[in-house]
Amino acid sequence: MTSYCPHCGWPDAQPYEVVSRHATTQGQTVWTRCACGSLQVRTVGQSDGAQDTGVRIVSRGRPATVGQVRRPSQEPCGSVRREP
Template sequence: MTSTQAAACPHCGRPDRGEPFHVLSRHSTATGHTQWTRCGCGSLQVRVTDGCGTRVVSRSGPAATSAGSR
């Protein structure tokens, strides 16, 4: 996964604050919350919510699809 400063997914262009994304897990931290989410394109994202708001701090590329899984 890589760190991000973008306001949109670099793989599909969806805005980070927009839908669709699917929350995989949510965890409380000392300063707020951490969420693991999956973008509509399949990119895994780590979202942090704290006093500065919500932002994507790390993301992977979209999940690879195989011909056998169709």
């Protein structure tokens, strides 16, 4: 099932911007920013191979204030425009 940002509809599977990435004993903690400016904290588990598995959004902030809203420069690859 594909999930989307509840504020702007950007697909969660395609983070707009990776802010930081930190290694943990279980994998990684990744801070991302959505196209609307909201921050997300994701946990990414590591498999035995080189692929990331088990991506989970554990926290999501609100969008930036009206004067600071970021507009996406383009639509995400392979996306279908969702009406709010």
